Amino acid sequence: MSKRALITGITGQDGSYLAEHLLAQGYQVWGLMRGQANPRKSRVSRLVSELNFVDGDLMDQASLVSAVDKVQPDEIYNLGAISFVPMSWQQAELVTEINGMGVLRMLEAIRMVSGLNGSRSAGGSQMRFYQASSSEMFGKVAETPQCETTIFRPRSPYGVAKTYGHFITRNYRESFGMYAVSGMLFNHESPRRGAEFVTRKISLAVARIKLGYQDKLSLGNLDAVRDWGFAGDYVRAMHLMLQQDEPGDYVIGTGEMHSVRDAVRIAFEHVGLNWEDYVSIDPSLVRPAEVEILCADAERARTQLGWEPTVDFPELMRMMVDSDLRQASREREYGDLLLAASW
Numbered sequence: 001m002s003k004r005a006l007i008t009g010i011t012g013q014d015g016s017y018l019a020e021h022l023l024a025q026g027y028q029v030w031g032l033m034r035g036q037a038n039p040r041k042s043r044v045s046r047l048v049s050e051l052n053f054v055d056g057d058l059m060d061q062a063s064l065v066s067a068v069d070k071v072q073p074d075e076i077y078n079l080g081a082i083s084f085v086p087m088s089w090q091q092a093e094l095v096t097e098i099n100g101m102g103v104l105r106m107l108e109a110i111r112m113v114s115g116l117n118g119s120r121s122a123g124g125s126q127m128r129f130y131q132a133s134s135s136e137m138f139g140k141v142a143e144t145p146q147c148e149t150t151i152f153r154p155r156s157p158y159g160v161a162k163t164y165g166h167f168i169t170r171n172y173r174e175s176f177g178m179y180a181v182s183g184m185l186f187n188h189e190s191p192r193r194g195a196e197f198v199t200r201k202i203s204l205a206v207a208r209i210k211l212g213y214q215d216k217l218s219l220g221n222l223d224a225v226r227d228w229g230f231a232g233d234y235v236r237a238m239h240l241m242l243q244q245d246e247p248g249d250y251v252i253g254t255g256e257m258h259s260v261r262d263a264v265r266i267a268f269e270h271v272g273l274n275w276e277d278y279v280s281i282d283p284s285l286v287r288p289a290e291v292e293i294l295c296a297d298a299e300r301a302r303t304q305l306g307w308e309p310t311v312d313f314p315e316l317m318r319m320m321v322d323s324d325l326r327q328a329s330r331e332r333e334y335g336d337l338l339l340a341a342s343w
Contacts, residue, residue, distance in 0.1 A: 006073040008032040008058060008080030008106070010051070013192045014132070015079045016044050018235040023050055025239070030071045032056040032064075032080065058102030064109035068127075072113075075242050077130045078106050081162075084196050085136060088158035089288055096161045103131055103165035107172045107180065116176045126179055128242045131169040133182040134162040135227070135253065135294045145227075147297040148184070148251055170249070179247045183238055186253030186296045189316060190231040191323035198260060199228065199320060202267050207324035209278055210271040217278055220285030222261040225293045227253040230311035230319075240305040253296020254309050266317040271325070 005022050009015045010031030022029050031044070034057045044051060056067035058080050068076070081099045082088070088095040110116075110127050138146045139155035154160045166182045173180040193200040198219070208214035229252075237252045268275035301307045311319070 002026050002028050003074040004028045004030065004071060005075045005077065006030045006032060006054070006068070006071050007077045008056070009132075010079070011044055012079060012083070013190055013194070013231050014188070014235055014238075015077075016047075016192060017190070017232045018077060018079065018238060019044055019047055019051060021232075021235050021239060023047065028052065030054055030073065032067055034058075058098050058105060061105045061108065064105050065112055068106075068109045068113045073127055075128045075130070076106065076110065077132075077238060078103060079132045081132065082158070084194065085156050085158045088156050088161070092157035095157055096164075098161075099158065100161035100164040100168075104168050107168065107178070110178065111172070111176060114178075116178065128179040128247075129169070129172075129181070130238050130242055131165055131180065131182040132238075133166040133169075133184045133249070134159065135184060135186040135251075135296065137163045137166060137184065138294060141293060144293055145255060145295040145297040146184075146251065148249055148300055166249075173247055179242075181241045181247045182249045183234075183241055184249065184251045184296075185234050185237075186227040186229065186251070186294060188229045188231040188234040189320065191320050192231070193320070199263055199317070200324075202260075202263055203317065203320035203324045204328075205278075206267040206271055206273070206321050207328045210273065210325065211328050213328065215278070216280055217264075218280050218282040218285065219260060219264070220282060222264070222279075222281070223259055223292075225257045225259050225295070227255065227257055227295045228263070228313050228316065229254045229309050230316050233309045233311060237301060237305060237307045240301075240307055244304070248300075248304075250301045250305065251296050251298050252301055252307070253298050254313070255296055255298060256313060257293065257295045258313050262313075263317055266314050267321050270318045270321050 005027045007015050019029050030052045033053045054067045056063045082095045136159035137152045137154050139153040139159050142151050152163050154163050169180045169182050172178045189199040205217040264275045
């Protein structure tokens with residue numbers, strides 16, 4: 001029989017790539033959905049015939065117990081979260097409920113459905129749980145690059161909530177013998193990234209400026225440095241973490257640092273434009289507490305999981321610009337058709 005996987009956040013960037021990867025591996029894939037009117041369901045629309053969906057909400061314990069009991073998954077990937085960091089200052093309580101307490105509720109659902117009532121009582125055929133931790137937990141970094149033993153100094157409500165989710169996952173592993181792991185994924189992008197994230201904001205703007213739809217691009221801190229990789233590579237690491245004999249936590253990243261300025265330069269150069277002619281700085285876009293430098297030491301993932309990234313940062317930015325050029329061109333063609341029809 002094929003393995004069953006349950007994915008929270010299946011309509012997000014990572015969830016859609018993970019669903020594709022698991023389907024290719026022969027899995028039966030279920031997505032947790034909070035109601036059927038999810039505005040981002042289009043991300044998995046072409047996979048719908050191959051997917052199964054179950055109702056559930058990371059803020060509702062009973063719904064999670066019901067979903068886990070119904071699906072009886074071999075593997076659970078908890079990717080559901082509010083993932084836009086700046087939003088966490090505006091809605092800190094909501095972000096904490098979903099990104100922090102939502103992890104606890106999912107772990108509790110697994111514990112209850114699996115009958116893990118005593119300490120260290122898990123058996124060999126238990127459900128395996130993956131928690132999407134974040135490089136934002138490192139925050140005001142104690143060392144560079146960051147590895148599995150680097151201490152956490154989160155600098156946003158998002159980072160604090162993710163840190164709670166990380167530690168409660170470890171606690172359930174140590175308390176109940178649950179196969180529960182966390183992937184400390186550094187920034188990972190793709191053409192499916194939400195338009196609010198800086199890399200996609202850049203690629204969308206470059207496409208629209210090139211086609212004459214937009215004049216300027218406003219950004220915040222151009223000097224912020226990140227370790228950016230391709231989301232399609234990173235979901236492979238998630239899957240590999242749940243295939244190991246023993247559970248463990250892993251840092252996932254490329255080990256290469258690039259600034260926001262680098263991202264802008266690469267994207268504009270790809271369409272033959274000089275970025276300095278189009279980019280302006282908006283102080284209101286700077287975070288209240290900035291994370292200046294993030295860079296992964298993913299040696300453990302390389303040696304123990306056999307994982308390597310396949311897409312480098314310049315290739316990633318060009319991929320995103322090309323995708324947004326195609327999208328913007330289609331929108332223009334559709335607009336021309338509507339205009340012609342109106343005549």
